Amino acid sequence: MADFKEAYRITMQNEGGYANDPLDRGGETWRGITRTFWPQWRGWAIIDKIKLASPDNLNQALANDIELNGQILQFYKGNYWDVIKLDSINSQQVANQLFDIAVNMGVGRASKFLQSAIVPAVLVDSIIGPVTLAGANAMEPKVLYDAINVLRAEKYNQIIAANPSQARFRKSWFSRIKPFDSSST
Template identity: 25%
Template sequence: MTIDQLIDDVIAREGGYTDHPADRGGPTRWGITQAVARAHGFAGDMRVFPRDEAAAIYRRVYWQKPRFAVIAKRAPALAAELFDTGVNMGPAVGVRFLQRALNALNRNARDFPDMKVDGAIGPVTLAALDAFLALRGACGEAVLLKAVEAQQGERYIALAERRPANEAFLYGWLANRIG
């Protein structure tokens, strides 16, 4: 799947304009909050925020900047999940999920060293991913994807537990963001 397809899928899932009273993000269009749109130069009403500007933000902020394209060359399904997680929770959160999973799956550092869970894809994270995939192959990507999604699901439930207003979104998060 290409980044263009991933962006189209996110935009289709996020839909058009919303301003749900329980959503701390406030006015949102195409899944881009008003704050993010403003940070990238859009000053208008979010009801008319252009789709192409949303797509450009997704590509730049949620794909290129966190280096998910580099992950996609190694593990495309994992990169797609990290992109979607990044859109919903912030790119660094998805990367931390990946780093935690790799640390937990390295058999007590026998397969590759533990890494600092810093939310950034750098040479250490890439080396660990390469070592894991070399050892575990195609099945390894599927297991790593499950480990990332498990952490994502736990985070959604914790968000709903900490802030009851988030229960309005929990079903959709679990139905549309995991698996």
């Protein structure tokens, strides 16, 4: 079964640190958690307190806060990993990619990508249940992983086509799509 901490470590490398890009629909962001979409997250109080102290290196000050790091870990486990039942996925690489998709594009999108990639087909309803999990675990991990990545790339291209201002995020988005590593299966 897949391990949350491994997927979390990989995704946090993608999420980076503090940002407040006016062109990012999420607005103020720390480690991928956006204030716009998660205004009630308890970590914002810690971040606001650290920002008020005006540290020389805000990212370092935030990264060094033990309580904030615990809040982030709980947030991602409870709101992403557990929601799409990634503990029940056999392939760590598939779980890593789905977790990263969930964080970057939402749990509904990650669920639909998983269900759409499963052969033979399962109902695409964004609800990860026993049929979806059995279908995912019955597939060759590389085949499932590659199909999910195709869907992910298509969605990024659709977002950019619909809103060309989002093209500035293309390199970052596509860097998250990693090839399957056959040596780690």
